[in-house]
Amino acid sequence: MVLQLVMAPNWCGCGVASANSTKISTNAFKMSSNRFNFSKPYPGRAYRVTAYYSLTTPPYELDALEPYMSKRTVEIHWGKHHNEHVERLNKHLKTSAFYGHTLEEMVKATYNNGSPLVEFNDSSSVWSHDFFWESMQPNGGSMPKGGVLDQIEKDFGTFTNFKDEFTFAALSIFGPGWVWLYLKKNERKLAVAPTQNAISPLVWGDIPIIGLDMWEHAYYLDYKDDRSAYVNNFLDHLVSWHSVMVRMMRAEAFVNLGKPKIPVA
Amino acid sequence: MQPATACASSGLTIPWLRRCSSLRVKCSTSQRAHCASTSTADTAEPIEPIEPIDPIETDPEPDPEPFKLKPLPYPFNALEPHMSKETVEYHWERHHRGHVDSLNAIIQGTEFAEMELENMVLTSYNEGNPLPFFVHASQVWNHDFFWETMKPGGGGNPSNVLKYLIERDFGSLDELAKEIQNAALTQFGSGWVWLAYKAHRLGVGNDINPRPSKKDKRLVVVKTPNAVSPLVWDYYPLLAIDVWEHAYYMDYENRRGDYVSVFLDKLISWDVVSDRLKNAMFRASKREKMEKREMLLDKMKEAKLRVKAVDLRPTPKARPKMKRRQY
Numbered sequence: 001m002v003l004q005l006v007m008a009p010n011w012c013g014c015g016v017a018s019a020n021s022t023k024i025s026t027n028a029f030k031m032s033s034n035r036f037n038f039s040k041p042y043p044g045r046a047y048r049v050t051a052y053y054s055l056t057t058p059p060y061e062l063d064a065l066e067p068y069m070s071k072r073t074v075e076i077h078w079g080k081h082h083n084e085h086v087e088r089l090n091k092h093l094k095t096s097a098f099y100g101h102t103l104e105e106m107v108k109a110t111y112n113n114g115s116p117l118v119e120f121n122d123s124s125s126v127w128s129h130d131f132f133w134e135s136m137q138p139n140g141g142s143m144p145k146g147g148v149l150d151q152i153e154k155d156f157g158t159f160t161n162f163k164d165e166f167t168f169a170a171l172s173i174f175g176p177g178w179v180w181l182y183l184k185k186n187e188r189k190l191a192v193a194p195t196q197n198a199i200s201p202l203v204w205g206d207i208p209i210i211g212l213d214m215w216e217h218a219y220y221l222d223y224k225d226d227r228s229a230y231v232n233n234f235l236d237h238l239v240s241w242h243s244v245m246v247r248m249m250r251a252e253a254f255v256n257l258g259k260p261k262i263p264v265a
Numbered sequence: 266m267q268p269a270t271a272c273a274s275s276g277l278t279i280p281w282l283r284r285c286s287s288l289r290v291k292c293s294t295s296q297r298a299h300c301a302s303t304s305t306a307d308t309a310e311p312i313e314p315i316e317p318i319d320p321i322e323t324d325p326e327p328d329p330e331p332f333k334l335k336p337l338p339y340p341f342n343a344l345e346p347h348m349s350k351e352t353v354e355y356h357w358e359r360h361h362r363g364h365v366d367s368l369n370a371i372i373q374g375t376e377f378a379e380m381e382l383e384n385m386v387l388t389s390y391n392e393g394n395p396l397p398f399f400v401h402a403s404q405v406w407n408h409d410f411f412w413e414t415m416k417p418g419g420g421g422n423p424s425n426v427l428k429y430l431i432e433r434d435f436g437s438l439d440e441l442a443k444e445i446q447n448a449a450l451t452q453f454g455s456g457w458v459w460l461a462y463k464a465h466r467l468g469v470g471n472d473i474n475p476r477p478s479k480k481d482k483r484l485v486v487v488k489t490p491n492a493v494s495p496l497v498w499d500y501y502p503l504l505a506i507d508v509w510e511h512a513y514y515m516d517y518e519n520r521r522g523d524y525v526s527v528f529l530d531k532l533i534s535w536d537v538v539s540d541r542l543k544n545a546m547f548r549a550s551k552r553e554k555m556e557k558r559e560m561l562l563d564k565m566k567e568a569k570l571r572v573k574a575v576d577l578r579p580t581p582k583a584r585p586k587m588k589r590r591q592y
Contacts, residue, residue: 076518076519080518080519081519084519121453174400174491174492175454175455175490175491175492175509176454176455176510196454197453197454198453198454215454215510216455216509216510216511216514217510217514217519220510220511220514220515221514221515224355224359225355225359225360225363225511
């Protein structure tokens with residue numbers, strides 16, 4: 001039996017033997033180890049690792065948000081609408097120049113400063129919906145604690161003020177849209193903004209903290225046209241202040257929210 | 266008619282008249298009496314209105330409801346099982362009525378309150394820079410149009426001119442259905458899908474078609490976002506499908522394609538669409554004639570010919586309007 005040099009697998013699959021490669025007989029190669037059988041089904045052909053986006057699961061059961069968001073709504077919203085966006089995005093990516101971008105990068109790039117490219121709607125919807133499911137939790141709502149509450153009170157006056165502004169912005173949207181609590185990077189404060197269709201604060205460079213889907217499919221089955229009940233229930237019973245805290249912590253890596261800490265000499 | 270000529274020749278804006286027209290003036294009996302009593306010679310200052318004889322003729326209190334919610338041409342459950350009673354009820358009672366109320370709240374007391382709805386849609390669109398009540402006016406118009414496009418026991422096939430034009434411009438009814446489906450599925454967010462009769466030109470000075478043909482006037486499928494309608498592009502809408510989610514969500518959930526195909530197979534009233542087409546073609550040809558005449562008159566003026574131009578523009582009353590079906 002010939003001693004085998006462990007031949008590094010030829011990942012590029014070019015199939016061209018380099019000058020230094022050891023020629024090993026096929027028989028001996030097979031006998032050495034069955035686990036590391038690098039023989040390629042199509043010799044001479046390059047292999048490319050490809051990756052596409054997939055549907056992420058909400059961090060709770062589909063019926064966990066009852067009675068404020070029914071299981072049927074979540075099933076259809078996530079299983080059909082969100083899924084449809086993911087599939088359409090993947091279909092675009094087969095031929096798109098933006099293949100390989102992360103989702104956030106793709107949203108910003110395809111927004112194209114107001115003349116969105118064809119992938120924008122789907123990529124932004126996928127991002128926003130992921131964000132939306134994570135902005136909610138069963139037994140959510142009530143008050144935020146600690147630093148988040150301080151920041152909200154600093155930027156809105158009182159917590160009730162924030163809720164009023166958020167609700168007002170949500171009800172001011174005509175047609176489909178989203179309402180966001182986001183952190184303004186330049187002014188270093190939290191703000192509330194409504195957006196149309198699939199736009200999110202990512203496109204203008206700020207950091208979203210809470211996102212609420214105001215498309216009709218998000219609330220029509222449960223609330224029909226009573227949007228204020230939907231928004232109030234979201235704020236009182238569904239919004240996940242835990243996610244908000246985590247997102248604020250991450251945002252602090254990009255935005256300096258505190259007073260400057262000047263060391264005492 | 267002597268009083269009319271007096272008013273017409275002075276061309277003054279008479280305060281009690283709704284419309285200022287230098288052609289003919291629409292005067293009521295009391296106003297004619299007033300005109301007849303004053304001198305018929307041209308007066309420099311405007312005619313002061315006298316105490317009106319008929320107290321009802323005074324400027325009324327601003328109507329708190331300039332627009333009323335038009336009732337549906339059929340009962341709520343007439344479109345079952347293709348569009349459930351609940352959907353129709355909510356759609357009409359909450360969404361449509363909400364737009365009517367919002368519109369009334371904004372325009373009451375303003376000069377827009379006296380406009381016709383179609384005029385108001387065009388004015389408030391403001392060439393792409395819409396005034397705040399555009400969405401409400403447009404949605405009221407769109408929804409009226411939408412309810413009339415449907416009928417219980419609808420569907421079937423179009424006939425006569427409509428059938429001919431569909432086959433000429435799309436190939437077949439199936440092709441048209443496919444295009445409408447495509448438009449509905451690619452309309453991201455909310456909006457409307459329309460079949461419209463496209464007749465008129467762009468409305469800019471140099472848009473003369475060097476090779477005019479009969480095919481310039483054709484049927485097109487257009488999709489519009491949110492509240493916009495093809496009226497603002499000077500098309501004549503023939504049918505409308507509401508693809509806002511509230512129109513189909515309770516019955517079809519997210520399956521917009523199914524909703525549109527059921528609409529075309531089972532709900533649409535081809536008779537209404539045919540009527541609208543007939544109306545549209547009539548208006549379009551009238552308009553074309555008027556414009557040709559105006560162009561000719563301008564040319565003649567330029568050539569400084571002494572022409573006695575007889576103004577044959579129709580009076581406001583005689584102008585054909587899109588008739589609303591009275592139920």
